[in-house]
Amino acid sequence: MLPKYxxxxxxxxxxxxxxxxxxxxxxxxxxxxELRIKGGKNLFDMGFPTTRNEDYKxxxxxxxxxxxxxxxxxxxxxxxxxxxxxxxxxxxMDSHRICxxxxxxxxxxxxxxxxxxxxxxxxxxxxxxxxxxxxLKHMDHTLSQTNNPFLHLNTALCREPLVLVVxxxxxxxxxxxxxxxxxxxxxxxxxxxxxxxIARENSKFSMIEKHTSNPSDREVAVFANVFQRWITEKNANxxxxxxxxxxxxxxxxxxxxxxxxxxxxxxxxxxDLGSRITRNNLEVHLLDSHTQTDMxxxxxxxxxxxxxxQTFLDHAVPHCESREWYKGxxxxxxxxxxxxxxxxxxxxxxxxxxxxxxxxxxxxxxxMDSKPQLExxxxxxxxxxxxxxxxxxxxxxxxxxxxxxxxDQAGELVKVAFLAEVFNSMDEGAIKNTLAGxxxxxxxEIQ
Amino acid sequence: MLKIKDLRVSVEDTEILKGVNLEIKPGEVxxxxxxxxxxxxxxxFVLAGKDDYEVTSGSVEYQGQDLLDLSPDERARxxxxxxxxxxxxxxxxxxxxxxxxxxxxxxxxxxxxxxxxLAMLKLLKEKLASLGMDTNxxxxxxxxxFSGGEKKRNEILQMAVLDPKLAILDETDSGLDxxxxxxxxxxxxxMRSPDRSFLIITHYQRLLNYIVPDFxxxxxxxxxxxxxxxxxxxxxxxxxxxxxxxxxxxxxA
Numbered sequence: 001m002l003p004k005y006x007x008x009x010x011x012x013x014x015x016x017x018x019x020x021x022x023x024x025x026x027x028x029x030x031x032x033x034e035l036r037i038k039g040g041k042n043l044f045d046m047g048f049p050t051t052r053n054e055d056y057k058x059x060x061x062x063x064x065x066x067x068x069x070x071x072x073x074x075x076x077x078x079x080x081x082x083x084x085x086x087x088x089x090x091x092x093m094d095s096h097r098i099c100x101x102x103x104x105x106x107x108x109x110x111x112x113x114x115x116x117x118x119x120x121x122x123x124x125x126x127x128x129x130x131x132x133x134x135x136l137k138h139m140d141h142t143l144s145q146t147n148n149p150f151l152h153l154n155t156a157l158c159r160e161p162l163v164l165v166v167x168x169x170x171x172x173x174x175x176x177x178x179x180x181x182x183x184x185x186x187x188x189x190x191x192x193x194x195x196x197x198i199a200r201e202n203s204k205f206s207m208i209e210k211h212t213s214n215p216s217d218r219e220v221a222v223f224a225n226v227f228q229r230w231i232t233e234k235n236a237n238x239x240x241x242x243x244x245x246x247x248x249x250x251x252x253x254x255x256x257x258x259x260x261x262x263x264x265x266x267x268x269x270x271x272d273l274g275s276r277i278t279r280n281n282l283e284v285h286l287l288d289s290h291t292q293t294d295m296x297x298x299x300x301x302x303x304x305x306x307x308x309x310q311t312f313l314d315h316a317v318p319h320c321e322s323r324e325w326y327k328g329x330x331x332x333x334x335x336x337x338x339x340x341x342x343x344x345x346x347x348x349x350x351x352x353x354x355x356x357x358x359x360x361x362x363x364x365x366x367x368m369d370s371k372p373q374l375e376x377x378x379x380x381x382x383x384x385x386x387x388x389x390x391x392x393x394x395x396x397x398x399x400x401x402x403x404x405x406x407x408d409q410a411g412e413l414v415k416v417a418f419l420a421e422v423f424n425s426m427d428e429g430a431i432k433n434t435l436a437g438x439x440x441x442x443x444x445e446i447q
Numbered sequence: 448m449l450k451i452k453d454l455r456v457s458v459e460d461t462e463i464l465k466g467v468n469l470e471i472k473p474g475e476v477x478x479x480x481x482x483x484x485x486x487x488x489x490x491x492f493v494l495a496g497k498d499d500y501e502v503t504s505g506s507v508e509y510q511g512q513d514l515l516d517l518s519p520d521e522r523a524r525x526x527x528x529x530x531x532x533x534x535x536x537x538x539x540x541x542x543x544x545x546x547x548x549x550x551x552x553x554x555x556x557x558x559x560x561x562x563x564x565l566a567m568l569k570l571l572k573e574k575l576a577s578l579g580m581d582t583n584x585x586x587x588x589x590x591x592x593f594s595g596g597e598k599k600r601n602e603i604l605q606m607a608v609l610d611p612k613l614a615i616l617d618e619t620d621s622g623l624d625x626x627x628x629x630x631x632x633x634x635x636x637x638m639r640s641p642d643r644s645f646l647i648i649t650h651y652q653r654l655l656n657y658i659v660p661d662f663x664x665x666x667x668x669x670x671x672x673x674x675x676x677x678x679x680x681x682x683x684x685x686x687x688x689x690x691x692x693x694x695x696x697x698x699x700a
Contacts, residue, residue, distance in 0.1 A: 393535075396535045398495075398497050398498075399531065401518070401520040402495050402496070402519050402520075402522075402523055402528075402531075403523055403549040403609065404523035404524045404549055404553045404556065404609065405520055405548065405549060405552055406520045409548070410520075413537075413540060413545075413548070416539070417537050417538065417539035417540045418539065419539075420538065420539025420540075421539070
């Protein structure tokens with residue numbers, strides 16, 4: 001039974017859904033179309049949430065829903081944009097490359113050529129292909145279980161889902177760099193990339209994903225509604241870092257659902273530095289024992305930014321370990337929301353779960369709403385959770401200034417130090433250096 | 448070097464310093480002694496520029512300029528150093544990064560070139576060796592989980608790399624065992640020079656056996672009630688603060 005939300009989906013979303021249907025008409029009849037149509041139907045039945053819904057209490061999305069968006073142009077970008085997109089990759093990082101422009105794959109800039117790693121358009125797989133059936137089955141199941149309307153919205157307006165598979169026992173030789181770039185010029189733009197990632201048994205790889213958009217000297221906005229579904233099979237080890245740096249009038253709803261089989265390790269780092277409104281829905285489901293889950297988050301807001309992290313971790317089985325730590329710095333009139341739920345079910349004995357959210361408010365007008373939730377139904381577990389919201393410590397600032405550091409240097413040092421645990425959770429290397437550089441730039445910008 | 452004239456300071460409407468006069472010439476070591484609550488630490492904080500304190504009257508001249516006009520970081524860059532009684536702990540900032548940052552920031556303000564990584568390491572190793580400190584302490588977070596002695600040694604290390612003209616040491620001896628006390632004192636003594644002055648704030652005479660002052664002042668209830676040479680410290684040790692308190696109240700009466 002689908003939940004009902006308070007707001008009806010505006011008419012123009014229905015128009016987009018119909019428009020995409022007409023565009024896809026005549027293409028190879030693919031089973032994803034059935035899923036897409038189901039997604040649309042579910043979305044229009046469910047509606048959109050308002051702040052009267054507990055999970056959206058602090059995040060009003062009216063200004064996101066009310067715009068009349070255009071679907072992205074299905075054509076590949078022109079030569080100028082190609083150059084721009086090429087420049088968005090970190091060239092110092094030896095990596096595989098995947099490029100999305102307005103949510104659609106840019107094949108010219110995508111290079112995944114390693115035996116043991118497969119990258120496909122779902123539509124390129126034949127109906128008889130086992131992988132095709134596997135992906136569709138998972139998607140169908142996920143969509144039938146979820147009460148998140150944005151997964152349905154994504155499916156309803158997605159032109160072509162992408163699939164990445166890292167084979168059994170394969171250890172990737174280098175990280176996978178994914179660039180998502182969006183560009184709204186004459187009209188508001190909605191992008192719905194869908195990405196299905198499978199880490200087969202005993203495989204290992206890391207991915208860094210970046211979201212950027214064209215500069216904000218424009219009236220129009222980008223709405224990126226991202227959906228990723230990650231399958232982590234037995235003993236697989238994956239490491240996912242997301243850096244979001246959209247321009248200041250854009251919106252992003254980033255939905256990631258991961259499931260973990262026995263002895264697997266899933267590490268997710270969510271770093272939000274940009275956008276007008278960000279909502280992250282991160283869900284991890286533990287299917288078998290002896291897993292390790294790490295959910296780290298870092299957010300830096302200024303001006304009117306709004307950054308909402310919603311996480312759900314389902315400890316359904318015994319002997320699993322999880323660490324969740326979100327840290328943020330808010331200045332200007334920015335707002336942050338953390339709503340983290342860790343569910344430890346009755347069967348999940350010997351669970352070891354840690355959850356923490358700490359926020360530093362560096363202006364009098366910034367605001368944070370934090371709700372760490374731990375629901376425990378098992379009796380032999382080790383769990384802790386907590387949240388702090390604080391301001392810059394004057395004693396520390398004075399100490400630093402008495403050593404000759406000026407206000408900006410001292411403030412920056414305190415903020416960097418505050419975020420340390422998030423950086424400490426990362427492996428040394430190019431991904432960590434990239435993030436550290438971007439965080440420092442953002443901290444200097446908001447002083 | 449430093450001229451304090453009739454300095455009156457309040458915290459939240461309570462007057463702590465009630466007219467302090469003190470002159471320190473280049474190369475001199477002055478000790479301020481006094482019972483708890485007499486205003487010793489307040490004097491140190493006011494000279495370093497902490498903004499919880501309100502200067503209600505008087506003046507402080509440092510190297511010919513009005514010290515009270517300068518922000519804490521400007522004072523530090525002009526050569527004023529305060530060694531804290533309770534140094535703050537900052538987890539997440541490595542001691543070596545912090546030292547590099549303050550060294551280069553001070554050098555830049557003095558028109559000197561910033562040190563490269565190699566020169567920096569050499570300088571830090573030299574200073575550590577001279578203070579009998581282990582290089583391991585560079586890797587640790589700033590004062591995080593340091594023992595009392597380690598924190599004080601770290602203060603002396605910071606003083607050594609910042610090369611101040613006026614060093615104010617607030618209760619640097621508190622919480623130190625005899626070995627640490629010796630290391631800290633040796634560090635200070637090795638930095639004594641004709642153009643550097645020290646203001647040593649202490650409750651006990653013990654430290655002054657190791658750092659021999661040129662002048663000793665006794666601060667009681669926000670005023671310097673007695674000044675003398677190092678023998679005054681020994682007399683205080685012998686007779687206690689009640690002796691000067693009594694003497695000063697007799698004078699005032």
